[in-house]
Amino acid sequence: MNLDLLSRQLIDRFQHGMPLCAEPYKEMARILGCRVGQVMACLEEMDQAGTLSRIGPVFEHSRAGASTLAALAVPAERLQQVAEHVSQYPEVNHNYAREHFYNLWFVLTGPDRQHIERVLEQLEKDTGLMPLDLPMLTAYRIDLGFALGESS
Incomplete structure (x- = not known):
């Protein structure tokens, strides 16, 4: 482009x-x-x-409450339906499909870890699928950016 x-x-x-x-x-x-x-x-x-996907802040998650990376192993025929359902939770920042046994990944945020656990339990009840819960243990800050050059 x-x-x-x-x-x-x-x-x-x-x-x-x-x-x-x-x-x-x-x-x-x-x-x-x-x-x-x-x-x-x-x-x-x-x-x-489609050149721009998002405009918004990136927060230091530990200062804003709790978060976790989560995944579900969703049967292919249910993937769209489950993804739409997961996106309805206000705690879900985004979700995306991956080519893997765990094929639907999403980030959950909330005021504390207990809240995250309640949301994961509710998601399991709603979908019949057990979420994989991967809370961050160590933060690595990668300042990813793309200089396009000759922009002035």
Whole structure:
């Protein structure tokens, strides 16, 4: 995909941190020397094209409560149905299919570990499938980013 200059500038400049202020998109526009409408239209175009998957914060999970990586071994014919059901839980950040015995993976967050355990138990009751619970033992911060170059 060929990205235009504003798209490249937005990705290069803000993939590792948006302005922390009341009007972040307005501040992004000021920094890039354009109008906020241009920023919003560009982000919308990238979202619609599938170039942009998410705009949002990444929290240090241990400061915001509890979380776990979980997985289910779902029969192929039930995968879509179970994935849609799992996504209805407000504690589920996202879920995705993998080619493995455990083929549906998701991240659960909640105020404490007991809450996470209750959600996992409810998911087991709802689906008839036993979740694999993989809480983080050691955090590794990988600052993944992609410089697109020539963005100024």
